[in-house]
């Protein structure tokens with residue numbers, strides 16, 4: 001890609017010092033300012049060509065609209081849900097992340113929470129510090145022989161599985177994209193969520209936060225779980241519905257929760273944090289020296305590569321270089337795309353911006369539907385009944401009503417009308 005001129009970068013959070021050093025070694029002026037108020041950021045963002053953040057800086061549409069010179073938003077970490085990727089893409093600003101730098105750290109914290117839940121370690125520590133010696137109150141149970149359900153079998157889900165197998169846990173899971181034989185090769189038996197809920201002694205979620213994962217664990221799904229199930233969320237607040245979790249803890253349907261993330265951070269509503277069966281951390285999954293060193297270095301190097309015109313690495317939204325209106329089957333579609341590593345990619349379809357660029361190759365099925373936890377599994381079911389397998393899935397970033405989704409499929413559907421009950425609109429392409 002063509003070199004991009006980046007002369008000044010604002011780092012708005014605590015990022016490893018190697019990030020600043022690498023940028024400065026490459027002639028980029030770096031300003032570090034933490035805990036900026038939104039108004040301050042709006043007032044200053046126009047001065048910078050680049051912005052480096054972690055999860056605390058909310059890069060909202062109004063900040064992006066004031067960012068007159070911004071070309072890159074670098075996320076030193078994985079989740080980009082704190083960045084309005086849609087608004088950035090519209091403005092031609094690239095959003096990139098460093099998704100593998102903190103995988104091991106997040107997986108290790110998840111395992112620590114699972115172990116702490118089984119033996120009440122944090123509660124026992126607190127009790128000792130209060131001067132007590134209470135051996136009865138903190139009776140635990142072994143992890144050995146228990147069933148761990150892992151929802152989301154991507155980078156972190158896989159690392160959690162292999163670690164907890166060392167404790168003798170049986171690992172089952174669900175992921176709409178990871179093929180069954182791939183997860184089986186690291187010891188995870190996949191099944192539908194309906195089959196998974198009643199089997200598990202522990203459930204841990206490792207998905208991104210998006211319309212189809214909001215409230216994956218809710219009143220309805222808690223009711224399908226074993227009484228006393230213990231849950232862990234080291235992914236994103238909201239994947240386990242917080243109000244439903246509190247109700248489940250109060251009724252005993254949920255026996256304990258380990259939470260690293262919250263809907264609102266820090267949480268103003270302290271009911272979960274204060275619950276005796278909840279152990280919680282202030283979003284510490286990526287807070288290790290190792291993870292921060294990797295993410296800090298990676299994001300700086302990716303920015304430097306972009307300045308030098310090398311391939312874009314970790315781009316969640318590459319710059320748009322193509323905007324066209326297509327008319328097919330009497331319908332008009334506005335699409336924008338780009339070229340990444342020589343491959344044409346689709347970024348946006350009729351206002352729905354995709355979380356990851358979609359490589360325009362193979363068989364692609366586009367459909368417009370409201371999100372919701374059941375969307376992917378119901379689509380997978382309809383497609384399977386018609387002999388079609390899902391090979392990849394691209395969800396939209398923003399939540400306009402009934403956004404477009406895209407799945408890579410093994411073959412085209414002979415008749416799109418089989419999707420009718422689940423989707424508002426559908427189109428397919430063979431490239």
Ligand SMILES: NC(=O)C1=CN([C@@H]2O[C@H](COP(=O)(O)OP(=O)(O)OC[C@H]3O[C@@H](n4cnc5c(N)ncnc54)[C@H](O)[C@@H]3O)[C@@H](O)[C@H]2O)C=CC1
Pocket residue numbers: 078079080099102103106151152153154155156157174175176177178206207208209212213234235236260261283284285286287373376
């Ligand atoms: N607590 C912390 O400090 C950290 C949190 N995270 C968060 O952990 C989460 C997972 O990260 P990674 O494993 O790196 O992501 P990943 O992208 O490697 O894996 C996510 C997996 O979720 C699956 N998925 C999507 N929709 C699903 C659904 N409806 N049901 C089940 N699975 C679904 C995807 O197919 C994918 O395999 C992200 O939300 C990330 O932001 C990541 C690092 C640190």
Ligand SMILES: O=C(O)C(=O)COP(=O)(O)O
Pocket residue numbers: 054055056076077078079080102283284285286287
């Ligand atoms: O990378 C992620 O998705 C994380 O949640 C880590 O967030 P942080 O960089 O610690 O603010």
